[in-house]
Structures are given as structure tokens and as C-alpha cells.
Amino acid sequence: MAKKVMVQTVINNDDTTFVCETRQTLLEVLRDELGMTGTKEGCGNGNCGACNVMLDGVLVNSCLVLAVEAEGRTVTTIEGVAEAEGLHPIQQAFLEHAALQCGICTPGFIISSKALLEQNPNPSEHDVRLWLAGNLCRCTGYDKIVRAVLDVASAGQAKAGA
Amino acid sequence: MAVVWIPALIRPLTDGKSQVEVTGENVREIVEALEALYPGVAARIVEDDRIRPGLSVAVDGAVGNKGLLEPVGPESEVHFVPAMTGG
Amino acid sequence: MAVTEKAMHATNGHTSPPASKPADGYTIIGSRPVRPDGVDKVTGRAIYGADVRLQGLLYGKVLRSPHAHARILSIDTSKAEALPGVKAVVTGADLPTAADKVEDLGESAINLKYLSANILAHDKALYHGHAIAAVAAVDSHTAEEAIGFIEVKYEVLPPVMTVDDAMADNAPILLDGLRTDEMGEMGSKPTNLAKHFRHQQGDLAAGFAAAEVVVERTFRTETVHQGYIEPHTGTAQYNTDGQVTIWASTQGTFAVRNQTSEILRIPVSQIKVIPTEIGGGFGGKINVYLEPVAVLLSKKAGGKPVKLVMSRTEVLQATGPTSGSNIRIKIGADANGKITAAHAELYYEAGAFPGSPVGAAANVVLAPYAIDNLQVDGYDIVVNRPRSAAYRAPGGTNAAYATESVLNEIAEKLGIDQAHIRLINGAKQGDRRPDGVQHTEPIGLLETVQAIAESDHYNTPLTGKYQGRGIACGYWNNWGGKSSATAVLNADGTVSLNEASTDIGGSRASIAMQFAEAVGIGYEQVKPRVGDTDSVAYNDVTGGSRTTFSTGMAAHNMGVEMLSQMKERLADVWEVDAVEYADGEFSGGDNHISFQEAAALIYKTGEPLMVSSTVFPRSFGPGFSTQLADVEVDPETGKVTILRYTIAQDVGRAIHPSYVEGQMQGGVVQGIGWALNEEYIYNEKGQLLNGSLLDYRMPTALDLPMIETILVEVPYPGHPYGVRGVGEVNIVPPAGAIANAVANAIGSRMFELPMSPARVLEAMKE
The missing domain is CATH 1.10.150.120 ([2Fe-2S]-binding domain)
Known part of the structure; x- marks a missing residue:
């Protein structure tokens, strides 16, 4: 088993700490470790955009970002788009x-x-x-x-x- | 009598006729009537007592899946056509 | 020379959604409500195949053949099994022996032996990416490592990649037992030609003899993929009591159940298939690939659930695609442009196992036109490519591309306008399809041609040297198929509508709308859901453009029945002879109550009210579409840009016009990709070189203008609301329309798809 590391982030305005392997992508951690399956995988290599999230306000393919790169940064996913009063x-x-x-x-x-x-x-x-x-x-x-x-x-x- | 459209590759068995008039209340009887007129036709349409896989029967343009039991009217038009599917 | 933004037909700033108002004579149909599953889909809450999460879930991976054609000599899985975290390994040897017989399991017939061998290879690998073995492990990375430890010895055989390879003398044989079926007469020798059939009407020789102009051309089209954005997944649990549960992203839960049952020899009663949301199918999610493998793995892993998810490369290598083809078309016409004879020969690549869509293609190829003297020969040919799957009007795009190209050449030679030649020859009620079956009900081909001829688009001239304009027509037979549904009247006046047609593009809305229309209640009062295989009777796949037609018919029938039962119940309660229902109000004697009050009264005064309907319409209305494309060709690069595109389609009756337009636009854009960019590229060893969405180039938003839609409504009399299937016919004309536009732009005609920049440049040199 590969060694795991702890990562502290803010996801959709919530402080979130997770443990992951260094080889895991942000997409994989969002979906498989954190259960946030709203972000989708269509190709796994940055060609389709189904996994797009915002990282510190910048649009990224989460399949091309390693989860450890989220350390100390803010992530916005589809689950964080709707506003308190209803849909965006x-x-x-x-x-x-x-x-x-x-x-x-x-x-x-x-x-x-x-x-x-x-x-x-x-x-x-x-x-x-x-x-x-x-x-x-x-x-x-x-x-x-x-x-x-x-x-x-x-x-x-x-x-x-x- | 029902009009049966004979598939082109079977017409050598029907003296080249593309349409044959026969009587029958369902497809099985139609095929039996064809076989009586033109021996060998039934084997080209039926296998193991069902319409051959990949083939379907249209009676008056409607494709059911009763196969040999599909009812045929006195004025019906019967076609044996390759099965079609959609996506 | 880049095409400027201004040259593309712009939106005129019209961006607010179209008004939602019902069609004349209806209260719901024709309006544009938000779909019931909409909020879940824009917030990420909707659960698709890969989103399924279960206790103790294991993750699987599939080992695939690196060879296009090879005999499997041995498979050693011992090292993979020894890897910590690995819970199960399976190969083709774990599959029960399949019967050598043909069964109809979903939408098309297949030999069970071939169905089984496609899931996990038996004795031979038949295409690059053919599944050889599979592993389940505690996580996906461990599973991925484990398949690297499986040792397979192959005897590599020469690949057979095309029609020409497969039909050559002494061609290597893919399937030892295969013999050519010529309408029931079986060939005696091993072959790659699985089937030959023929449609023939009239006197071909006399027809050509009467022609003023005869054009004969040969075309080649490449293999293309459906391209759904959700890769295939399958999750299964084999419980220790023998009960199997499958979570499937599929066009048909019952098709998954039937195929799994036959492959694994498990009775259907022991298999429950639960549909997830499905991320696109287009025909490609009818065949099973992963579900039976997940069941096998789960069984071996002691009943833990197993999830398999394909990578995009696996999707492209081993699923879909639709057939590449060689097509020869010969058409003769008299001096007025009337077609006197036509002969089409269609050679379709089925992939590794028989079953290309050439049967459907043989009708599509000439169906838009009334032709007295015709012959169509269809050939189904196996090659070392993935087993072909249905793809939106399967086989139709290739066939229409060839016909529409030749028809335009004839029009040019005779100096006849391209819309006019289609009006002269267009099929109408009473005419016959190439297979002889008569159009006994009204059809809308001529109306769609007329709509294009009268459109603003057609009457706006082109403005540039390298611009061109093309028209093409298309036909699709559509389908009826079996549908089942139940509807429960709730005490608050809402209705729970339980159906089993998996919803790929808004069908929950179109079905709920038909129910609401039949009952005379609001759309929001109907709560549709897609049930699993234990909750509804048998239901055919969402495919063949049948769902809004057939399942909608079941919904209509239930609405009529529910109203009738409500009236009876109220008559009993009120002790009156008859109860009327109008404008949302029941009345009988001195009683007047709303639908909602009636529901509460029925709930209080007797047994719950539930209705059901099962339907199997044998007849259905075919679809026709005529399309108009303007293109501009860059003479330096050969790149073709679509400047403007208009679709006219006979939709019968548009239940939800936004989703009808969406089907039309989506089908056309898939066709544009097919025409201009998409193709499977193999090396000389038969290995797929472009197994990614970067290299398998599907259209992006930047490649396209807005797609204009004209909804022609020629209601189909056999449906209570006149519905015709609308999903498929739209993909039939695009390649032909664009080929005609490109020919018009560059002054020479191309005979191969896709018309990619390199090929266009080549054609411009001629």
C-alpha cells in the first residue's frame, strides 16, 4: 500500500481534511473518498471537461490535478454552486x-x-x-x-x- | 387471398415470381401453402419451428413478434424482411 | 483563411427561452416544462453508473488484448491472485458454456456463443481491446496493478481490418464456424461474410435503359463511435442466496437482465437490475460488457459488490462503435429528374461478430424516394474491430451519404435544383420502401423538403468563393416495442407514475406530459420515476426512437383508465348514475369537486386506486428529415466550417418541443462529426491509434453555429397524440448534406468519410 498523506483544504466553503495517496487525483478523492460524485469523469485525461472544478477561483480539470495539490487551497465543485435561496x-x-x-x-x-x-x-x-x-x-x-x-x-x- | 412478397434470394424457388397469392389464417399456414406450391421455400424462412433469426415478418406493414402465429387476413400483404433495429 | 465569427449564422441576440405554451387543442402537450429530474442533474445530485456507492465495494479492472487477432494459448492468473488486496480474478474459462443458438435479447438477435465471447474472450482475441480477464480488488489502483501480473500467451494472427481484407481470397478466418447465410441458404465454406440479402422490385435493366443520366459511385466510410460522455460502468452483487443485483447505466434494464441471464445461465427471476441515471447511450448502451463480469467477480469474492468502470480508451477500443462501410450506388434518372432505377450494394463491417446494421441501412439507402425499379444488396462482414453496436438510426448515415451524393450529381448533370429533384422523387403515402413494405399511413418527407425549400436559409444566397450549400434527405423506420407502466392516485391528488424506460433525454417529462394531458391535470401533479426490473412488467430498451411513442401510449392509456375508474368510484359514493369530468372538475348530481378533492374522497371511501398499462404497438410512424448545410472550406488547410445548418423533420406531434429540438440538434451534430472528423485509425497490426477524446475528435461548441430547427408535424394516426419517434432520423442526412455542400464549395466530389482537412486538400488538387 502506498503511503498516505493528509491534505487540508476548503471545499465549497467548508474546511475539509482528507487522507490520500500521492498518486490519487483530485477527481478521485472528491468522488471516491469524499463521496462528492457530482463531479464526473468522462475521459480521465483532460479532454472532456466533465470533471471541471474551480481551484482558488481558476477553472481546472480535476482529473489532471493531484489531490495533494489542493493543500491549503479552495475548491468549488458543482455541489457548491447552488445558493442558499435556491439554484444559481x-x-x-x-x-x-x-x-x-x-x-x-x-x-x-x-x-x-x-x-x-x-x-x-x-x-x-x-x-x-x-x-x-x-x-x-x-x-x-x-x-x-x-x-x-x-x-x-x-x-x-x-x-x-x- | 393474401399476397406474399417473396424475398429476392428465394425467387429462384418460385419460378422468379416476386409475389405469390396464397390462403392462410396465420403466417404458419401461409408458409405451408407456399411450401406446397414451391417446395424448399419453408426451409428458407423457418428454422426450428420459428421464423429464422435475423428475419422478421411484416403483415400489412406491421411487425409483430408472434412469428408463425401472426394472424393474416384474407387481403393481407405479407413480407419477410431482415430484422431492423434502432439506437 | 479563417472563417470569421460574423460569417457564421449568429443568434441575433435572442436568448430567452421559448414561450411554454401548449399546442392548439391541448392543455399540456406542446408546452415546455422543466423536467422532473432537472434539479438533481444541475446540482450534481443525480446518481449515474459510476456514482453508485455500496458497503464493502470492490473495484474491478479488465485486462484487454493488445492484439487485433490472436489465439489465446494460456492465461496464468496466479501472480495477480497473490497480490495483497486482490479478491477475485476471472477469465473466459469462468463463463458457462454458451449455446450455439441465436436469440433476440434486447433489440437485435445474436448467437449466444458470440455474446458470451465478447464479454470475456474464449479461445481467440478478436480485436484490440477484447476483454481477456478481470480482477476485483480493494481499490482501483490495486486492481490496475493486478491485471499487469496476469500472464497471457498469444499466437498472433494476421488482422482482418476492412471489407476488402475480409472478402479477399485466402483471407484469414475470424470465426471457425461461420458460414454465409443467404436468406436461409447456408454456404459450405468458412468465411468472413456472415450474411447476404437482397431487396428487389420492378425491372432494374429496363429502368436503367430508360434513364437519360446514370451515375455510379463507390463510397467508403470509417468506423465511428457513439461518443457518450459517460464511460460504461457496471456494479453487481452476487448474494449468497443466489440472488443477483445489478446497478446499470443502460438503455434497457430488461436487456441487461436477459443478456446476463443467458451469458451466466442464471434465471431472470434471480436477477434484479436497478437503473441509475445514464450519461448518454445512442444505441451503445444496449449490449452488456461489464455487468456479467461484475457478477462473476462478486461471486468469486464471496458476495462483495464489485464495480467496474471503463476508461475512455477502453470505451473506444472495446464498445460501440458503428460500422465502417463500402457502398456502391448506381442511380438512373430521366431528363426530368425522375429516378428510373437504382441499385445499391452495402458492405458493412460488423466487427468481430456478425450483426452490423446493414439490414436497416438497406431500407434507409433509398427510402426517401419512390422508385419503381430497384435492387439493394446487403452484406454483413466480420472484421477484427469491436463488435458493432447500434448507433442512432444504425447504418443510416453511411447509406444516405452515398445516395444523397449521387442524387446531387444527377441533379447537377440535368441542371435541376437540389431541392426540386427531391420533390420530384419524394415518397408519399402509398409508396413502398425498398423492402417492399408499403407506407399505408401519411408520411412527411415531402413536407420536410418543402419546408427547407421555403426556409429563410435556402432563400439567402451564399457570399464567398469557397462556400457551398448542400441538401440531403433521410428516413428512419422508428419502432414500437413493449412498454409497461403503473400509476397510483395519491390522496393529495398527485399521481405516482412508475415506468421502466430509462430516461436519457427528458423522457420522464414527455411521458408525464402525456399522462397529464389524458387525465386533464397539471404536469406538476404527475411524479414519474424509472423503476427496476422487479417493479414493472417487461419493457423494451430506450432505443429505436420508441420511448415517447410507446411508453407515452401506455401513459395515455393509464390516464384514460384512471379517469374512468375515478368516475365509477365517485358515482358509487354519490349514488348517481353518471359522473362527468371537465376543466379539472368532477360533477354528478349536485356534486362538484376538483380532481384533488376527488382523490382525497376516493382515498377515504374505498380501496386505493392504481392502474397499469402494457402496450406493444406493432405499427409506428416512420420519420423523415431534410437538412440544409452551408459550409466554407479553407483552401490552405482543407478545414471545413459549418456556416449555417437547418433541419426540417417530421416529428408527428412534438410533446415537449424543446426536447424534440434538442434531439434534432444533437443528432445533426453527431452527424457533422461523422462527416468531418470522426474515424477510427488503426495501425497495420490492427491496434487503435486514436483511443482518446483528443484524437477521436468529436465536435466542440466552437466548431458549430446554432442549429436551426423546423418542426414539421404530420401526426401519426396510430398514436393517440400523433407521436412519431424523433430521436434518430436526424443523424441520417448530415453526412450527405455536408458532402453536397463541400462538393458545391470546392467543385469536386469526395467519396470517403470523414472529409477531414487532409482529404479535402487532396480533393481540391484534382
Whole structure:
């Protein structure tokens, strides 16, 4: 058995300490050790974006991050996106636009979209497509996903302008 | 009488006829009637007392799975076609 | 030359969701409610296959063949078994001997011997990635280490990778017992050609003799994968009392139960299959791969549950895909563009075991058109690639690509508009499919062509030198299949709807909507759930575009029955002869109560109310789609960019239009990937070189414009709401439409898919 190390992090605003092997990815620890299975594995090598999380506010593929790299850092996963008063506007928009079919890629898309809108609150269609090019969806053809993200952005702009 | 569309590769047994009129109340009787007219046809359609695997029977365009017991009407059209599946 | 953002057809800033309003004459159908499972899916709470967590769970890994074609001489598992943490190791020798007989277990018939040999190889490895052995251990890393300690001795054989390899004289034989089946006449010699069949109508020679123009072309399409984002998983527990529980991400729980039962020789009554959420299937999650192996491992590990999860590389190497093909098409037409004769020869690669989708392809290939003189020859051929699985309108995309390409060549030679030639030849009610079966009910092919011809897109000219426009049509037969469901009236006026069609794209919503419409209650009052195999009667797979059609029909039937029983119960309580129900209110004599009050009254005054329905519709409405693609080709790199894309599809009746549009858009984008980028690339040893999602290049959001949808509604009379299957036909035309657009853009025609940049550049040199 490989030697285990202790890692202290903040996950979705909760202080979280876990023990892991150095070879384990952040994705594996989130899912198998912490039971946070909302973050999905689609490819295991950074090509599909289903495992996307935020690490210190930066979008990462959690399958390409070792769990020990989370030491002293903050992690946001899909489980931390909804707000106390209900769904995040991006989550709500995905539902209203029918921007998911099977839903396996959805957590990754929501995390990526949130990261985009935090950086660029008023993206063009091209901006959205470029930013989301790291997330694969095989069901929707992306049309309704792109519309959902643009909808949230334009609602945010309307709110900011009000 | 029911009209049976003879699969192209079996037509050498039916003197090249592509459609044959026979009487029968279900597919089994239809096949028996065909066999009486054109010996050898039944063996090409039926195996172990069922429609050969990979083949399905359409009666008036409807594909059931009663196989040889599928009812056939007096004016029915019967086709033996390769089974089709979807994703 | 990069295509600018502006050149792609933009969204015009229209981003708010479409209004949710029912279709004329309905209260629910045609509206766009949020799906019942939606919140769980946007918050990460939904449990998919790999998310299953059980006490004492073991993790499994599969050892796979590095060779495409090899005889297995010996397998030594002793070192793996000795590794600490390893709880069980299994090989093909642990499988019961399978019967050499063909059974229909899910959606298609397969020889049980082949089904078993695909799970764990028997005497031969038949493709790169073929499962050889499997291990269960305390964690996945230990299992991964353990498979490295399994020693396999192979006698490597020459690989047979394509139609041409397989059909060559003296080709190596994959399956010793295989003989060619020609419509019941069995060949006498070992072969790789499993099957040949023919459809023939009219007089082919006379038809070609009457033609003004004859075009004959040969096409090649490569193997492609369904590409669902969730890899295959399977979790199973073999209890010490012999009861087996399987947690499966599958298109059909009963298909998993039947296949597992046959492979392991366990009665179906001892197997319970519990569906998890499923992360995409497209036909690829009907065949079992892991579930029976997990059962074997669990049994050997003393009944501890075992979870197997494939890596993406395993998914690409060993599951799916759909057939590569060689297709020859010859079409003749008179001076007016009317087709006088057509001959198609379809050679489909089945993978390691017989069963390519060539049967369906043989109809798809010419079905959009009314043709008096035709012949279609279908060939099913085994090669050293993974056993092919269904993929959305299986076999259809390849076939339509060939036909639609040739049809456009004919239109060009005759100087006829590409939409017009399709209107001249389009099939309608009363015409016959290539296999002779007649369209006895209305079909919507011509309506979809007309919709495209009249669209803003078709009437907007192209603007660039390297731009091109293409049209293609497609057909899919759809399916009925068996569905079962129950509905329980709760005291608060809600209804618990229990069905067994696993929900891949919003079918819980479309089924609940049909129930609500039939009863006349709100959508939110219906609580659908997908039950396990012990909770509902037999139910066919979610596939063949059948779920909203058949399970929806069961939901409708239950709604009608529930209302009828409620009226009877109220008539008894009220002591009146008849009870009426209108606008959400029951009335009889002087009594007037709401649905909710009626539910409470029924609950209080008698036995609980539950209804059920089982259906097996033998007839169903086929789907047709016509599609229009604009492309721009970069003359320096050969890259093809989709500028604009419009789909017109006959959807019968759109129950939930957003999800219908989503099916259309999703199918088209899979077709775009097939047309432009996706292909299996093997080396000369038959090893897959591009087993990752970086190298197996599926479309990203950046590759695409918005996909415009036109929902044509020609209701199918055999369904209470006119539903036709909508899931599959959309993937049939894209390769043809894009091929026609590319030909239009570069002035020369390509005969091979995918039209990847290197191939396009090559074609531009000609």
C-alpha cells in the first residue's frame, strides 16, 4: 500500500481534511473518498471537461490535478454552486432552456460557464463557444447550452444596468 | 387471398415470381401453402419451428413478434424482411 | 483563411427561452416544462453508473488484448491472485458454456456463443481491446496493478481490418464456424461474410435503359463511435442466496437482465437490475460488457459488490462503435429528374461478430424516394474491430451519404435544383420502401423538403468563393416495442407514475406530459420515476426512437383508465348514475369537486386506486428529415466550417418541443462529426491509434453555429397524440448534406468519410 498523506483544504466553503495517496487525483478523492460524485469523469485525461472544478477561483480539470495539490487551497465543485435561496441562475437557465439531455456533462458545463461569466460578464456567442470548447457534450449539439449561458449573461447585464 | 412478397434470394424457388397469392389464417399456414406450391421455400424462412433469426415478418406493414402465429387476413400483404433495429 | 465569427449564422441576440405554451387543442402537450429530474442533474445530485456507492465495494479492472487477432494459448492468473488486496480474478474459462443458438435479447438477435465471447474472450482475441480477464480488488489502483501480473500467451494472427481484407481470397478466418447465410441458404465454406440479402422490385435493366443520366459511385466510410460522455460502468452483487443485483447505466434494464441471464445461465427471476441515471447511450448502451463480469467477480469474492468502470480508451477500443462501410450506388434518372432505377450494394463491417446494421441501412439507402425499379444488396462482414453496436438510426448515415451524393450529381448533370429533384422523387403515402413494405399511413418527407425549400436559409444566397450549400434527405423506420407502466392516485391528488424506460433525454417529462394531458391535470401533479426490473412488467430498451411513442401510449392509456375508474368510484359514493369530468372538475348530481378533492374522497371511501398499462404497438410512424448545410472550406488547410445548418423533420406531434429540438440538434451534430472528423485509425497490426477524446475528435461548441430547427408535424394516426419517434432520423442526412455542400464549395466530389482537412486538400488538387 502506498503511503498516505493528509491534505487540508476548503471545499465549497467548508474546511475539509482528507487522507490520500500521492498518486490519487483530485477527481478521485472528491468522488471516491469524499463521496462528492457530482463531479464526473468522462475521459480521465483532460479532454472532456466533465470533471471541471474551480481551484482558488481558476477553472481546472480535476482529473489532471493531484489531490495533494489542493493543500491549503479552495475548491468549488458543482455541489457548491447552488445558493442558499435556491439554484444559481446558470443552473436555472440550463433547466429552462432544456440545455441538458443525459446530464452527465452538465456539472462541468455549469462550472465552466460560471467561471466564464465571472471573468467576462458580457460574452458574445463566439466568446461562449470558445470558452466552452473544453467541455464536450454529445447530446445537445451545444445550441441550447450556448443560449442558456447567453441568457444568464444578458439577464446579468440587465440587472447591472438597472 | 393474401399476397406474399417473396424475398429476392428465394425467387429462384418460385419460378422468379416476386409475389405469390396464397390462403392462410396465420403466417404458419401461409408458409405451408407456399411450401406446397414451391417446395424448399419453408426451409428458407423457418428454422426450428420459428421464423429464422435475423428475419422478421411484416403483415400489412406491421411487425409483430408472434412469428408463425401472426394472424393474416384474407387481403393481407405479407413480407419477410431482415430484422431492423434502432439506437 | 479563417472563417470569421460574423460569417457564421449568429443568434441575433435572442436568448430567452421559448414561450411554454401548449399546442392548439391541448392543455399540456406542446408546452415546455422543466423536467422532473432537472434539479438533481444541475446540482450534481443525480446518481449515474459510476456514482453508485455500496458497503464493502470492490473495484474491478479488465485486462484487454493488445492484439487485433490472436489465439489465446494460456492465461496464468496466479501472480495477480497473490497480490495483497486482490479478491477475485476471472477469465473466459469462468463463463458457462454458451449455446450455439441465436436469440433476440434486447433489440437485435445474436448467437449466444458470440455474446458470451465478447464479454470475456474464449479461445481467440478478436480485436484490440477484447476483454481477456478481470480482477476485483480493494481499490482501483490495486486492481490496475493486478491485471499487469496476469500472464497471457498469444499466437498472433494476421488482422482482418476492412471489407476488402475480409472478402479477399485466402483471407484469414475470424470465426471457425461461420458460414454465409443467404436468406436461409447456408454456404459450405468458412468465411468472413456472415450474411447476404437482397431487396428487389420492378425491372432494374429496363429502368436503367430508360434513364437519360446514370451515375455510379463507390463510397467508403470509417468506423465511428457513439461518443457518450459517460464511460460504461457496471456494479453487481452476487448474494449468497443466489440472488443477483445489478446497478446499470443502460438503455434497457430488461436487456441487461436477459443478456446476463443467458451469458451466466442464471434465471431472470434471480436477477434484479436497478437503473441509475445514464450519461448518454445512442444505441451503445444496449449490449452488456461489464455487468456479467461484475457478477462473476462478486461471486468469486464471496458476495462483495464489485464495480467496474471503463476508461475512455477502453470505451473506444472495446464498445460501440458503428460500422465502417463500402457502398456502391448506381442511380438512373430521366431528363426530368425522375429516378428510373437504382441499385445499391452495402458492405458493412460488423466487427468481430456478425450483426452490423446493414439490414436497416438497406431500407434507409433509398427510402426517401419512390422508385419503381430497384435492387439493394446487403452484406454483413466480420472484421477484427469491436463488435458493432447500434448507433442512432444504425447504418443510416453511411447509406444516405452515398445516395444523397449521387442524387446531387444527377441533379447537377440535368441542371435541376437540389431541392426540386427531391420533390420530384419524394415518397408519399402509398409508396413502398425498398423492402417492399408499403407506407399505408401519411408520411412527411415531402413536407420536410418543402419546408427547407421555403426556409429563410435556402432563400439567402451564399457570399464567398469557397462556400457551398448542400441538401440531403433521410428516413428512419422508428419502432414500437413493449412498454409497461403503473400509476397510483395519491390522496393529495398527485399521481405516482412508475415506468421502466430509462430516461436519457427528458423522457420522464414527455411521458408525464402525456399522462397529464389524458387525465386533464397539471404536469406538476404527475411524479414519474424509472423503476427496476422487479417493479414493472417487461419493457423494451430506450432505443429505436420508441420511448415517447410507446411508453407515452401506455401513459395515455393509464390516464384514460384512471379517469374512468375515478368516475365509477365517485358515482358509487354519490349514488348517481353518471359522473362527468371537465376543466379539472368532477360533477354528478349536485356534486362538484376538483380532481384533488376527488382523490382525497376516493382515498377515504374505498380501496386505493392504481392502474397499469402494457402496450406493444406493432405499427409506428416512420420519420423523415431534410437538412440544409452551408459550409466554407479553407483552401490552405482543407478545414471545413459549418456556416449555417437547418433541419426540417417530421416529428408527428412534438410533446415537449424543446426536447424534440434538442434531439434534432444533437443528432445533426453527431452527424457533422461523422462527416468531418470522426474515424477510427488503426495501425497495420490492427491496434487503435486514436483511443482518446483528443484524437477521436468529436465536435466542440466552437466548431458549430446554432442549429436551426423546423418542426414539421404530420401526426401519426396510430398514436393517440400523433407521436412519431424523433430521436434518430436526424443523424441520417448530415453526412450527405455536408458532402453536397463541400462538393458545391470546392467543385469536386469526395467519396470517403470523414472529409477531414487532409482529404479535402487532396480533393481540391484534382
